[in-house]
Amino acid sequence: MELNKENFEEISDKILNQSEADEIEVRITHNDTALTRYANSQIHQNIGRKDTKLAIRAIFGKKIGSASTNSLNEDSIENCLDKAEKIARNQRSDPDFKGLPDRKEPVDKEGVFLERTAEYSPDERAEKVKDIIDLAKEDGIDRVYGAFKTEASKLFIANSHGVKRCADLTTANLTTSVIADWDNDQGFGWGEMCSADVAEIDHLSVGKRAVDKGLNNLNPKKMDEGEYDVILEPLAVKDLLVYLDMMGFSAKSVQEKRSFMNGKFGEQIMDERVNIHDDVSDIDMVGYPFDYEGVPKKKVDIIKDGVANEVVYDSYTAGREDEKESTGHALPMPSPMSPLAMNLLMDTGTYSLDEMIEETKKGILVTRFNYCNPVHPVKGILTGLTRDGTWLVEDGEIKHPIKNLRFTQNLIEAFDSIEGIGEERELFAMGYFPAYFAAPALKISDFKFTGTTEF
Amino acid sequence: MYHGASMRNLVEYGIELLEKEGAEYGDIRFFDSKTENINVKNGAVEAIKNSNSRGYGIRVIKRGWGFASSNDFTKEGMEEAVKRALKIAKASSKASEKIELADIEIHEDTYETPHKKDPFKIGLEEKLDYLMDVDDRMNIDDKIKVRKCNFNAWKTIKEFASTEGAKIEQKLIQTGGGLSVNVFDGEDTQKRSYPNSFGGDFNSRGYEFFENLELLDNAKETAEEGVELLEADQCPKGNMDIILNTNQLALQVHESCGHPTELDRALGTEASYAGTSFLTPDKLNELRYGDERVNIVADATAEGGLGTFGYDDEGVKAKKVDLIRNGIFVGYQASREGAAKVGLEPSGNMRADGWENLPLVRMTNINLEPGSWEKDEIVEETKKGIIFDGVKSWSIDDKRLNFQFGTEAGYLVENGEISGLIKNPTYTDITPDFWKSCDAIAGEKDWVLHGVPNCGKGEPPQTMQVGHGCAPARFNEIRVGVGKWN
Numbered sequence: 001m002e003l004n005k006e007n008f009e010e011i012s013d014k015i016l017n018q019s020e021a022d023e024i025e026v027r028i029t030h031n032d033t034a035l036t037r038y039a040n041s042q043i044h045q046n047i048g049r050k051d052t053k054l055a056i057r058a059i060f061g062k063k064i065g066s067a068s069t070n071s072l073n074e075d076s077i078e079n080c081l082d083k084a085e086k087i088a089r090n091q092r093s094d095p096d097f098k099g100l101p102d103r104k105e106p107v108d109k110e111g112v113f114l115e116r117t118a119e120y121s122p123d124e125r126a127e128k129v130k131d132i133i134d135l136a137k138e139d140g141i142d143r144v145y146g147a148f149k150t151e152a153s154k155l156f157i158a159n160s161h162g163v164k165r166c167a168d169l170t171t172a173n174l175t176t177s178v179i180a181d182w183d184n185d186q187g188f189g190w191g192e193m194c195s196a197d198v199a200e201i202d203h204l205s206v207g208k209r210a211v212d213k214g215l216n217n218l219n220p221k222k223m224d225e226g227e228y229d230v231i232l233e234p235l236a237v238k239d240l241l242v243y244l245d246m247m248g249f250s251a252k253s254v255q256e257k258r259s260f261m262n263g264k265f266g267e268q269i270m271d272e273r274v275n276i277h278d279d280v281s282d283i284d285m286v287g288y289p290f291d292y293e294g295v296p297k298k299k300v301d302i303i304k305d306g307v308a309n310e311v312v313y314d315s316y317t318a319g320r321e322d323e324k325e326s327t328g329h330a331l332p333m334p335s336p337m338s339p340l341a342m343n344l345l346m347d348t349g350t351y352s353l354d355e356m357i358e359e360t361k362k363g364i365l366v367t368r369f370n371y372c373n374p375v376h377p378v379k380g381i382l383t384g385l386t387r388d389g390t391w392l393v394e395d396g397e398i399k400h401p402i403k404n405l406r407f408t409q410n411l412i413e414a415f416d417s418i419e420g421i422g423e424e425r426e427l428f429a430m431g432y433f434p435a436y437f438a439a440p441a442l443k444i445s446d447f448k449f450t451g452t453t454e455f
Numbered sequence: 456m457y458h459g460a461s462m463r464n465l466v467e468y469g470i471e472l473l474e475k476e477g478a479e480y481g482d483i484r485f486f487d488s489k490t491e492n493i494n495v496k497n498g499a500v501e502a503i504k505n506s507n508s509r510g511y512g513i514r515v516i517k518r519g520w521g522f523a524s525s526n527d528f529t530k531e532g533m534e535e536a537v538k539r540a541l542k543i544a545k546a547s548s549k550a551s552e553k554i555e556l557a558d559i560e561i562h563e564d565t566y567e568t569p570h571k572k573d574p575f576k577i578g579l580e581e582k583l584d585y586l587m588d589v590d591d592r593m594n595i596d597d598k599i600k601v602r603k604c605n606f607n608a609w610k611t612i613k614e615f616a617s618t619e620g621a622k623i624e625q626k627l628i629q630t631g632g633g634l635s636v637n638v639f640d641g642e643d644t645q646k647r648s649y650p651n652s653f654g655g656d657f658n659s660r661g662y663e664f665f666e667n668l669e670l671l672d673n674a675k676e677t678a679e680e681g682v683e684l685l686e687a688d689q690c691p692k693g694n695m696d697i698i699l700n701t702n703q704l705a706l707q708v709h710e711s712c713g714h715p716t717e718l719d720r721a722l723g724t725e726a727s728y729a730g731t732s733f734l735t736p737d738k739l740n741e742l743r744y745g746d747e748r749v750n751i752v753a754d755a756t757a758e759g760g761l762g763t764f765g766y767d768d769e770g771v772k773a774k775k776v777d778l779i780r781n782g783i784f785v786g787y788q789a790s791r792e793g794a795a796k797v798g799l800e801p802s803g804n805m806r807a808d809g810w811e812n813l814p815l816v817r818m819t820n821i822n823l824e825p826g827s828w829e830k831d832e833i834v835e836e837t838k839k840g841i842i843f844d845g846v847k848s849w850s851i852d853d854k855r856l857n858f859q860f861g862t863e864a865g866y867l868v869e870n871g872e873i874s875g876l877i878k879n880p881t882y883t884d885i886t887p888d889f890w891k892s893c894d895a896i897a898g899e900k901d902w903v904l905h906g907v908p909n910c911g912k913g914e915p916p917q918t919m920q921v922g923h924g925c926a927p928a929r930f931n932e933i934r935v936g937v938g939k940w941n
Contacts, residue, residue, distance in 0.1 A: 036546070037914055039724040043547040047522040048539050049811040049915075051510070068506040070526050080507075087503045090579045092587065094499040122546035130550045145727035147914045177727040185735075257600045257639035334502030336494060370730070373850045375861050376879060378644040381938060383859050385852045387730075406850075406857055406883070408938035432916050450937050451883055453857035454733075 003030045003052060003154060005166040011054070011072065012158040015081055019160070021058035021088060023100045027292060027332065028156040029053050032118070035149040036125040041133045041142050043126060057333060058084040059100065063091035066334055098319030100293070101326055102161035107289035107296045111155075111167035112196040118152035118170050120198050125150070132176055132207035139180075139211050141187075146176040146210075150198055153434075157294035165294045171286060172198035173429050176206050177388060180214035185455060189214030190367055190388035192235060194429045194436070196286040213367060213389040220401035222452060223392060229363035229419070230447040231356045231393065234426040237439040239369040239384070241276070241344055242430060244411055247377040249278075249302050249341045250329070251317035260380040260412055264308040270415040272306040275347035278329070284427055284438045287343045290328060297328035302341065306416070314339035331433070342435040349421025349440060356420050356443040358396040364405070364447075365391040365398060380412040385453065406451035419443040465533055466511070466616045472537045473515060474618055480516040480556060481540075482617035484768055485509075486810035491575060493606045495586040498594070501603075503579070510810035513540040516554050519547025524811040557794040557801050559771050561620050566765020568628040569758075570661030574608035577662050582606050585671070592674035593636055596682045600644075601637035604674075605654055606665060607908070609920070613768075621770040629761060629920055630664045631657030631906055634674055636681040645878060647681035647863050649673045651702040652846045657906030657920065658759045680864065683876055690865055690880040692936035696840035697882055698833055698929045703843045703862050704823065705905040705923035711886040712744075712751050713821040713921070715855035716778045717804075718787040720816075722796060728914050730853025733886065734784055736797050744784040745890025750824040751779040753788050755803055760820035760922030761906030764806075768814035771803035778821070782891070790816050808917035815913045820904065820922030826896025830927050833895045835871040841935055842866040842873070843880055859883040859937060881937045889930060897926035 012026040030052040037045040054077065055068040065087030069080045125148045136144045150172045158164040173194045180187025191209035193201050232240070253259035260269075279299040280287040290296050293315055301309050314330030317339055329339035357365065364386075372384030385406045392399045422441030429436055466483050473481035487509045494501040510526035513536055521544025525536040586604050593602040608630045615623040633655015635648035650656045650668060658664045699707060715732040719725055722736075734742065755773035757763055766772055769791050777786045788804040789797070793816065805814040834842070845863030852858075865880030866873045884892075904924040911918055 033915060035914060037724075037727075038550065039726055040722070041550070042552050043519060043550045044724050045522070045813055045914075046520055046543045046547040047524075047813055047915075048543055049512075049524040051524075051526060051811055053508075055506075064500070064503075066502065066504045068504070070508045070510065076507075083505050087505060087579065090583070091503060092500050092583065094501075096499065122543045123549075126546040126549040133550055143723065143726075145723065147727060149914070175727055179723070179726065182723075256637060258637060258644055334494075334504055336501065370853050371850045373848045375848045375881065375938060376940075379940075381940075383848065383850045383938070385850070385857065387853055404852060404857075406852075406859060408859070408881075410939070432911070448939060451857055451859065453852045453854075454885065455852075455854060455856075 005156065008156040008166060011077060015056060015077065016158065016160055019058060019081060019085065021060055021085055023059040023160050025057040025100055025159040027055040030154040032152045034122065035147055036129055037147045038129050039145045041144045043129060046122060054080060055332060056080050056084040058088045060088050062093040062095060062097045063088045064094060064097060065091055096320050097316060100159045100161055101163060101295045101315045103295050104162060105296060111169045111288055112286050113168035114170045114197045117150050117172050117196065117198040120150040128203040132203055135204060135207045136178055136211050139215060141178050141180050141211060141214060143179040143182045144176065149173045155288050159294065163294040165290050167288045167290065169288055170196050171429065172201050174201050174203055174206050176210040178210045178214035181218055186220065187214045187218045188388045189217060192428065194427045217389045217401040220403045223402040223405060225405065225449045225451055227446045227448055229360055229443065229445045231360065231363060231365045232442045232444065233367050234422065234439045234441050235368040235428060236366045237442050238428045238437045239372055240411055241346060241437050241439055243372055243374060243382050245341050245344055247374050247380060249311055250339045251311050251313045252339060254311055255317060255320060258377050260378055261308045261311060267308055268306045269308045269412055270303055270306040271418040273349060273418060273421055274303050274306045274415050276303040276344065277301045278312055278341040278344050280343040282345055284425065285343045285345060286436055291330040292332045293330040295326045295328040295330065300327050312339045312341045340433065340435065342433065345438040346440060348423050348425050351420040351422055353422060353441050356441065357393050357398060360393045361395060363393045365393050375408060379410055381408065381410050383408040403455055404453045405449040407448055408450040409448045414444050414447060417445045419445055462614060465528060466614055468530060469513060469533045469537055470616050470618055472534065476541055478515045478517050478618060480618055482514050482615065483511055484810065485511045485614040487612040488809065489575065489610045491608045493582055493586060494603065495590050496603050497601060498590055508809060512807065512810050513537060514813065515540045515544050517541055517544040519544045519551035520554065521547060522813045554792060555795040556791040559791060559801055562766065562770060562772060563622045565624045567626040568659045570628050572662035574630045574662040575610055589634055589670045589674045592671060593634065593678040595675060595678050598638045598640050598682050598685065599636045599678060600639045604634035604670060606632040607654065615768065615770055617770055623766045623770055625765050627659065627764055628661060629657055629659050630662055631655055632665050632668060632670065634670050634677060636678045638681045638685055640685045643685055645681060645684040647677050647684060648845055649677040651905065652863060654908060657761050657908050659761055659763045660759050684864060684878045687876040687878040689940055690877045690936045694932045694934050696837050696929055696931050697933045697935065698837065698840060698842040698927055700842060700844040700927050701903040701925050702905060703846055703860065704925045704928055705907065706846050706849055707860065708751065708821055708823050708923050708925060709907060710849060710851045711855055711858055712778060713818045716787050717816045718789040718793040721787065722793060729912055733854045733856050738784055740783065740785055742784040743782055744779050744887055745782045746893045747782040748826055748896055749779055749782045749890050749893055752777055752822050752824065753802060753804065753819050754822055755819035757820040757822060757904060757922065757924060760904050761908065761920045762819035762922040767803045767805045768807050769805040771801050774803050776802045788816050788818065806919055808919055812917050815917065817912065817919045818910060818921040820924060822924035825899045825902045825926045828895045828897050830897040830901040833897060833927060833929050834868055834873065837868045837929065838870060840868045841877065841880055842868060843882065856885050858886065879940060880935065882933050882935045883937050884933055892931040892933065893928055894931055895929040901926040
């Protein structure tokens, strides 16, 4: 069966007509993912996978049942509907459920789909990987690692209130790391680029960035833990934005009293230059124009001039508050993680990375962070380590590489201690969720490093 | 056995195609999974989700690795998928060395998870009634803002065939659940869970495992302790002895022994994502990883373990492998390809998350063997320390050396007795230093086999169910109370 809007409509019409439920939602997702992984300068994993999934939400009164299948033959579709309805009938009522969305206003754009990304071949990916391996070899590095992923996805949503939407999306993501001195286990470097258009992935520039970092990261010195000014490159800032998002930017975390935004709305909680918003229509952003309930994604100014301003909603969390509408941030329902800001951007400032370094008396330059995890979400405390290139900056110059450090830091305090915001931002994919982040570099004072490691 | 002749014929047809196309090696793994998740929150059902996923993955070597997956069960679908896997292998050969796989015994066999009650045959009403009762028991205080409890079950049918002649069918059943409360007093928030956080505890057993978790009997006590945590003292700062209860020790084993003994990490093939390992092959049989009382195994045969099965996704029979013996690093979790590179036996750890993903080196049940102490005796012989209970926060560097953990609750021990509850407890150390400081491990009586259902690895990301058996253990002079809290 061809996977197009017409066929999806045919399936959903049949389900909507057949269903005995009071309300019904049909969601069809299709993903065609191709990924080439390389390690030790060899391609070691290379995959192509395609999957189409049908998910049905059936509602009787306020009783909800969900079922999904990846088989779209007639029997499987009927079974899936039957299961969803059976579960719903045997369910308990959820008094907070106010109904499926019925918002039908047009969306700004129908997704971002580039044919050349969708059609990118294993040979093309392998050739680009080979170029990066060869580029590193010219500098004597024969330990190159990374992944080149291209993906074409389709999202179709229909419900019994007349919502019917379909959008396509392509993304391409390239990561490269190097270990410049494998024998002595040192010289780690990193490069990364994400775009809807594979033609915009400058693979040689990603490779060069990783190689340069690796070569400049040999013989790192141990640095004592303590409070230092930090210059965070865009990727490191993205790592922090991910956790700000997960710890506090959703209506659910506020309603459940586990967000650092609780009781702070209207208050200045961060530096006044901080503006963080979720906006899929931004020119720098990629993503579906509507959420997994079919609600158009609204621009949400989460932090405005440093003030805790608003959070994102799905239809369920909106229904729990008076006169609130979904902002279009539902994940595939039912989901304990929903709603989630999935297209987060932080506004740029006026500093170049060089200027941040030049204006630093003593500080630490960080490429990215590793394995971050909240220690206390309401206080906004996060821990994690630096990775793939960390340097001491002294008297306006990069002095030497340093061994990785662990931080345990209140992020709200960190974003209130910003000394400079980068003039450019970069786009990154989150990895586990279909979420994207555009982040500039930041200079932050008194960042708390609480431990050191051995490399 | 489970899917009859048509599926078997299709898989055999795929193997014939691979052989005809001159594949150096190929395997096909058919996979049919069923899951049921029930989440109850604040007296209402947050979600009941029932999902099915079927498909097959084809792994092939032809001068390079190729992998393609599909859920098209026609002959044409299989032909297309085989063609795609071979095309990808050809592309890989542009940057690939010769691939060798360690020899293994080839099996034709079946396996089924031993269980008493099929969790999918228990009525929804019964599960819901029980969870609603559990929820009601937790509803004891206005400070409790979120009450949650859940039931989860997985049933997976796998058929594996290879160009070497393997034909293996497996039916795996996994069950579990848990409960938690989030409390808030206007200023602080805390969380308390039972029997562990992030969904509770899980085993490869039937519905009887869920029944034996005794959620109902533990609901009120867990909720009460959640509320008490709001008033508890902040974790002190400094160095002291710590005792890890099994729910936290399981994660300690997972992060600081499970991941670094994965050979793919040690050889660099996960370097760009999850990271590498401080346990490099030159340290095998040489490095003192921990105190001599520390013995850790990877055991896919452990009864009921969440990482227990008959065969891994390369057709290697489930086995028990030493990782740490008498404190010395002695073994890896290894794939056939990795094992061939370093001259070891494959350990039977290759597992894929679903049909659409490539098998990776994944933990099975990484178990700390029991020691000789009584659990109470460890506390009695501790002058000053903290007992850590209930996973809350975890972080470790990309070589698995520097770690920091936080738990939901801590119990202060003074002069051999528990003297109070503390909140936000954290501890940090370097892996070998930490395990060398282990001076007491409780015995078999207190040994518990926990299940961790959400271990992440690989690109695209894969989630795996793994097990960790352990008994409470004590570690000397560990740094606690990290960070600024005021």
